[in-house]
Amino acid sequence: MTPSDPSAHGGTSVTAAPAQKDDSQRQQKTMLAEHYHRLSQAESTGEKCVYTFVPGNLTELVRSFDLLPVLPEINALQSAMRGSSKDYISLAEKLGHSEDVCTYVKADVGMLRKGNVGPTGERLPDPDLLLLSYTGCFTFLKWFEILKEEYDCPVVMLHTPYQGDGVITDSMRKYVVDQIKQKVIPALEKVSGKAYDEERLREMLARSAKAEDDLVAVLESAKQTPSPIDSYFGGVYYIGPMFTAFRGTEAAVGYYQALRAEVEARAAAGQGPITPEGPMGEEKFRIVVEGPPNWTHFRQFWRMFSEEGAVVVASTYTKVGGVYDFGFRHDPDHPLETLADYCMGCYTNLNLPTRVDMISKYIEDYSADGLLINSVKSCNSFSAGQLMILREVEARTGRPGGFIESDLVDPRYFSEANIKNRLESYFQMIEQKRSGGAA
Amino acid sequence: MRYCVGIDLGSTTTKAVILDDDGEILGRGITNSRSNYEVARDVSVSEALIDARFGLVRQALATQGDAGDDADGLLNQLEQGFRESQYRRQLGLLCKVLKRLASDLPAPIVVASGGGCHGIADAPTCGSGGDVAAPSTPWEAAETILTQMQAEAGELFTEGSSRKSDFFRDLAGGLYLGLAEGEARRSGVPYDQLVGLYDKAILEVENEPPTDEDFGQHMAAALSNMAGATGPLERAVARAADTPLEQAVCVGTGYGRATLPFEKEHIRSEILCHGLGAHAMFPGTRTVLDIGGQDTKAIQVDDRGIVTSFQMNDRCAAGCGRYLGYIADEMNLGLHELGPLACESKRPVKINSTCTVFAGAELRERLSLGEERADILAGLHRSIVLRAMSLLARSGGVDDEFTFTGGVAKNPAAVNALAKLVHENYGELTLNISPDSIYTGALGAALFAFRSLADDVEADAAADDSVAASTPLTTGGTP
Numbered sequence: 001m002t003p004s005d006p007s008a009h010g011g012t013s014v015t016a017a018p019a020q021k022d023d024s025q026r027q028q029k030t031m032l033a034e035h036y037h038r039l040s041q042a043e044s045t046g047e048k049c050v051y052t053f054v055p056g057n058l059t060e061l062v063r064s065f066d067l068l069p070v071l072p073e074i075n076a077l078q079s080a081m082r083g084s085s086k087d088y089i090s091l092a093e094k095l096g097h098s099e100d101v102c103t104y105v106k107a108d109v110g111m112l113r114k115g116n117v118g119p120t121g122e123r124l125p126d127p128d129l130l131l132l133s134y135t136g137c138f139t140f141l142k143w144f145e146i147l148k149e150e151y152d153c154p155v156v157m158l159h160t161p162y163q164g165d166g167v168i169t170d171s172m173r174k175y176v177v178d179q180i181k182q183k184v185i186p187a188l189e190k191v192s193g194k195a196y197d198e199e200r201l202r203e204m205l206a207r208s209a210k211a212e213d214d215l216v217a218v219l220e221s222a223k224q225t226p227s228p229i230d231s232y233f234g235g236v237y238y239i240g241p242m243f244t245a246f247r248g249t250e251a252a253v254g255y256y257q258a259l260r261a262e263v264e265a266r267a268a269a270g271q272g273p274i275t276p277e278g279p280m281g282e283e284k285f286r287i288v289v290e291g292p293p294n295w296t297h298f299r300q301f302w303r304m305f306s307e308e309g310a311v312v313v314a315s316t317y318t319k320v321g322g323v324y325d326f327g328f329r330h331d332p333d334h335p336l337e338t339l340a341d342y343c344m345g346c347y348t349n350l351n352l353p354t355r356v357d358m359i360s361k362y363i364e365d366y367s368a369d370g371l372l373i374n375s376v377k378s379c380n381s382f383s384a385g386q387l388m389i390l391r392e393v394e395a396r397t398g399r400p401g402g403f404i405e406s407d408l409v410d411p412r413y414f415s416e417a418n419i420k421n422r423l424e425s426y427f428q429m430i431e432q433k434r435s436g437g438a439a
Numbered sequence: 440m441r442y443c444v445g446i447d448l449g450s451t452t453t454k455a456v457i458l459d460d461d462g463e464i465l466g467r468g469i470t471n472s473r474s475n476y477e478v479a480r481d482v483s484v485s486e487a488l489i490d491a492r493f494g495l496v497r498q499a500l501a502t503q504g505d506a507g508d509d510a511d512g513l514l515n516q517l518e519q520g521f522r523e524s525q526y527r528r529q530l531g532l533l534c535k536v537l538k539r540l541a542s543d544l545p546a547p548i549v550v551a552s553g554g555g556c557h558g559i560a561d562a563p564t565c566g567s568g569g570d571v572a573a574p575s576t577p578w579e580a581a582e583t584i585l586t587q588m589q590a591e592a593g594e595l596f597t598e599g600s601s602r603k604s605d606f607f608r609d610l611a612g613g614l615y616l617g618l619a620e621g622e623a624r625r626s627g628v629p630y631d632q633l634v635g636l637y638d639k640a641i642l643e644v645e646n647e648p649p650t651d652e653d654f655g656q657h658m659a660a661a662l663s664n665m666a667g668a669t670g671p672l673e674r675a676v677a678r679a680a681d682t683p684l685e686q687a688v689c690v691g692t693g694y695g696r697a698t699l700p701f702e703k704e705h706i707r708s709e710i711l712c713h714g715l716g717a718h719a720m721f722p723g724t725r726t727v728l729d730i731g732g733q734d735t736k737a738i739q740v741d742d743r744g745i746v747t748s749f750q751m752n753d754r755c756a757a758g759c760g761r762y763l764g765y766i767a768d769e770m771n772l773g774l775h776e777l778g779p780l781a782c783e784s785k786r787p788v789k790i791n792s793t794c795t796v797f798a799g800a801e802l803r804e805r806l807s808l809g810e811e812r813a814d815i816l817a818g819l820h821r822s823i824v825l826r827a828m829s830l831l832a833r834s835g836g837v838d839d840e841f842t843f844t845g846g847v848a849k850n851p852a853a854v855n856a857l858a859k860l861v862h863e864n865y866g867e868l869t870l871n872i873s874p875d876s877i878y879t880g881a882l883g884a885a886l887f888a889f890r891s892l893a894d895d896v897e898a899d900a901a902a903d904d905s906v907a908a909s910t911p912l913t914t915g916g917t918p
Contacts, residue, residue, distance in 0.1 A: 387833060400747060403833075417694065422751060425708035427455070427744045432711060 009399030019276035040122035056135030056343035060204040060248035065192035076107035078119030080295035080409035115233035136348025176340035214256035226283035228266035233310035243321030259293030291374040296411035314362035402426030445884025448695025453479035455487040466491030476695030495679035520661025523596035541578035690888040712883030718744025725838035730847035737834035750834035770903030781852030784817035840869035844879035847910030
């Protein structure tokens, strides 16, 4: 969700040339590094830490108590980009975790058992609280059961009702707000030793909304041809601060202002995205991607697209920590209700018809050539229903779909030759269709 | 004559198809050389050019009209003779390489007089091995085997003879290994050592593509061995040999496509090539199933052969051609024998393993329980087709007409199992299988090459401000 350095990655093929970055990427990397450093000092500075998950995270609420969020999925993917997830996963398997278990979980368990040294090489603090908001992913429940055993610390659970009927009802909202009031806030008060300060929360939520406006402007810049951004490979950097520890902070507001200015300048100049290999060449294909990226071979994976002139103009993965481009913003006037709506509105909490609607709309609005699905072996919350989504979107939009398979952080499941083969076939299929068979 | 060539660099075999300037198939070539794709490309294209020249001989004979009623019979004899001459040349090469490799082995305990391969073309000339009653060096043992193979070579190419394979590796390997058992016992040279020598030598032999010079020599040898009047044939051969063949465009597909110096615009994915190739063979095709060496592809195409959707196996190659190769090895059978044997089954066994290696274990278990080999093989064929059915379903199902391509489409037991399961799941529909199905991908690539040539011609014509006439696309010659 928020890689910090695409030049550092695991896998078998190592790319010699240093990755090219734009300013926002460097700024984001610095923000993340500072956050990890602050976490590493937490035990000496006395700052308390809350482990929680990206989808449906309550960052503003957590930070309003001056607590520091730690996001295990981010640690796992960061470790994968630095090539250490393989060893962590092996260790977790030695401890008895099956081959089929989510590889984020295994990477996290392995990292923990190896001394909980985070991706930047600094030790992460033990949690003072596990805030289990399991939006759209039931593995989260088992994950924190394991962490509870490891750390022997309190757990507070926030159950987010699934949007089975595609709508958020008043009773669903009330159900979540009641849990926040009755369970989450008291637990945060207890750990922090501070009283709930709603005014402070409102200020943070207002800052969130401001940053969200800028993020949406950045994401929607891809409607332009050529797109100034890649909304999947580049997109994971753009969503980084928003999806992790920074929502509601001044740092995030500043970051998104700078990012927006950078992207708008590129758009005005008619430039394409910056890839790790340099500025993108001619834009030949505009693709919508569904599913998380592979992190162990992130740069190679990106290159397979950029070398073919394929730009991802919209992706569902960049909505996993919040769907903002359909109008939702954090609302400081209704602080707990807006947090409830945010949690229930995350992508993996949407039912399949809503996901099909959303993707079909992306294909139309972003003038995309088709939908490509990266199906991830160890992520049920994403993978379930993907073939149905593919067929339905193809039928509605008349644009061809493609399907590839990899994994989140287990390098054993990234078969470069297979993926490249399918991607090339997919792009050539689009080309052939465009030219009416003459290609 | 300018020609376009499509090359499918697969995981097991490399195929080439040559189209003439009307887009008609002129020749096909295949090799199982896996050492490197460059060699595989050269060998397959050389073989396709040989096939093309045979096609030209056929055309010349027809034009001359002086071959009498049995032009086909004459051509068949010519081809058998040609293949025999090719085989003998490769035996000679094998002999040379074996001798060199054997000389690198540690000094033998008993020194006997060295030998050549008597009667083998291009073989090293050495003293006779016949005066040594019991050769005890590896080379002498190998020489005895090769002499025997040479003596029996003609039998492989008599009219009506059946060969397990057309690849030199398989033909020579089967005979060599059979003879090596007896020779090892007789000479005391370890069997493993003889096998090891062959395994090394064959790589060098099969990596030597035939040359134009070889073509003339093999033709001459074939003609000289033919009985009766060969005048018309000789004239036709001379005309065919004089026709210059010049490569215009080459398009590559398959796993090796990226390792060869094809230009980017001359690389096509095998999905597109199989779709277009199947469409060219059977224009009514809507669904294509290709089972190759390590890939199974389910492809949907529209009425122009344009791919609309596809699915491929991932992470696991169980259920592909290599699976059958592994099973054939386990059962000590030739790959070509598996299907016919499975077809004899009266009561197919259910095989549950989806993993190739486990299927091998299950196979041994079933054999030890006394199950019939044919029944086990029928079960294995059904099991690989079941995996293909899953991919077909995921790609969007099976639409009429359904075309089955790839090496496995040559296997009658796989075809029977597929026809049955498709019928059960999708009802009555036309199942197309071409005898040349293994060339489907290469044909598609050749058609892409042909189209790009036509585009170039059009572009040139446009540059001259003249109206380019569109070239009709035909694929005659394909059943």
